[in-house]
Amino acid sequence: MKPERITMSDVTKQMLLQPVAGMYVDEKEVARRSAISLNVIAIVFALLVVGIGGYFYSLKRSPLFLIGVPLETLCFLGVVLLNQKRQFFRAVLVMLITNVAFIGYWSTVLGEGISLEMLLAFMTVMTFYLISSFVLYKKNKALLYGVIGCLAMVVYIISNAYLRFVTPLEFSKSTTTIMRWSTSIALLIIILAILASYAAQINGLLAESRRLQMASERKTAYLSEVFHEVRTPLNVVYSIAQLFLLKKDKLSILEEEDSAEEYQLPHGGEMADQLYSSTALTRNIINHVLEIAKIESGKFIEVNKEDFSLFGLVNSTIAAHSYLAAPKGIKIELEIDDALKQAIHSDKMIITKIFNNLLSNGIKYTTNNTVIKVVLKKADAWWTLEITNTGKIDPMIAKAAFERFVAKSENESSSGLGLAITKHMVELLGGEISIVPQPDPELTTMFVKIPYEAGEKPVVQLNKVADGKNIFWKSKVSMFEDDAMGAGWVMRFLKKWGIDAKLYKDANVDSAIASIIADNPNLVITDLNMPGLSGEMLLKRMREHSALKSIPVLIVSASEAFSENEAVAIGANGFLKKPIDFGELCLALAKYLPYRALM
Secondary structure (H helix, E strand, O other): OOOOOOOHHHHHHHHOOHHHHHHOOOHHHHHHHHHHHHHHHHHHHHHHHHHHHHHHHHHOOOHHHHHHHHHHHHHHHHHHHHHHOOOHHHHHHHHHHHHHHHHHHHHHHHHHHOOHHHHHHHHHHHHHHHHHHHHHOOOHHHHHHHHHHHHHHHHHHHHHHHHOOOOOOOOOHHHHHHHHHHHHHHHHHHHHHHHHHHHHHHHHHHHHHHHHHHHHHHHHHHHHHHHHHHHHHHHHHHHHHHHHHHOHHHOOOOOHHHOOOOOOOOOHHHHHHHHHHHHHHHHHHHHHHHHHHHHHHOOOOOOOOEEEEHHHHHHHHHHHHHHHHHHHOOEEEEEEOHHHHOEEEEOHHHHHHHHHHHHHHHHHHOOOOOEEEEEEEEEOOEEEEEEEEEOOOOHHHHHOOOOOOOOOOOOOOOOOOHHHHHHHHHHHOOOEEEEEOOOOOOEEEEEEEEEOOEOOOOOOOOOOEOOOOOOOOOOEEEEEOOOHHHHHHHHHHHHHOOOEEEEEOOOOHHHHHHHHHHHOOOEEEEEOEEOOEEHHHHHHHHHHOOOOOOOOEEEEEOOOOOOHHHHHHOOOOEEEEOOOOHHHHHHHHHOOOOOOEOO
């Protein structure tokens, strides 16, 4: 028998996101509790119907009691039977129909023997209690019909009470008084019992919600600590993988005599691709898991709008991604309306994340030696983004592409979380995202539309940053990092880009300030937490120093407790999460360093 195929999404969900499930209220458990409450109420109702109905029959021997009492009792017992068969929704439906139908029946039969006010109060409470269950079972149509049926019965009861379409049974004055008091007391007890049950359920759900929130916070703290420890060694591996990817044509790690074919091992260039893909996937899984946890806890991102150049942001982002797309022979073309070359007012960080996610996704799935087309347009009160790349997507997968744990293809290694996170960010800005069908089935287009707000500040337009060596020729950078191995690879890239970079591994605040004064760099890169040196303290001292306060500072950290918003709040110009993606580093440097422009 062929073993069941386990995808990367399955592994991710089971190993990393299983704790996230604790953040959701267990709907099956809620349904079970609701069924138990409904069973208790149904049994109590059945006993009351038999007891009070039998007593009323002794007062007035009418066949109407012999018809109504057994029939209503059987209906209530049927509710219990349906719940035992786990047909919860049908049980609620039968309970609602039974109450509505027999309220109308007994109000007609008893007439003055039952209080109209208590009857309507009971019907209101019971109907609300039962219809709320329809929401639990997500039966909107049944909810609508239930409300209409209840309102219709209320109209009938009130109308019949005054107009007497149907003549009730005749009782003596004393019998009427006894019946009225009996039914009023019974209805009052039932109403109080229902309200108490409802209040108990609400308190239970609130207590469960608080427990789950505490569990969620502990889970997030645990994941943050674990992933912080993982990020540091991963930073080294990811740096090496990116360097190998750029030089894969020159690699000859495995030659034919190494028996690569015999063991189906990759050769040099293929090995570089696999190493980069695996480490990039690991990095993305870590980031996506933590971002999903933040979304669930309501602490993901706050919208902070500002004026900025969308044109400059897109150009810089494309330049950084072009650097990583080059090894696959992929080119990125941009088409943008003139109206969007002016400043817009929105959240720059969120839009950068959206664009980065979609462009990275496009590069990942695009066929080698093809073109990714990026189109930005102004459309009335919206601005739109279209990213089109080659690479067929299954229509069934496309429908659920923005749900969690959905990968573009079963053959792809993916956490299945990236587009779900992107969708959340788009919705934070009041926008929409979708996959647009194309005439050519081999093309895939991601379509985003976001509300347009014009900015007021003038725009300084940036050209694309050139790929390859010396793009930041003669720029100077001072770097403070205690992870010598990871920092060494960052330094290698900085020097490849033509930067005069200096690394300080064992510094305190005073020596760091002295080094910066001596170096007079264009930019400072500092880790957040180092033995003997705090990145936050270094930043504070720089901002207090007249000669250093204008130098841009990028903070890097593996800590999940620290975010870009917090970095900006303490005076940093940017923030990079470990393991460092050199495309993102290139993008961050392009904002503050002079660079070579393409002709």
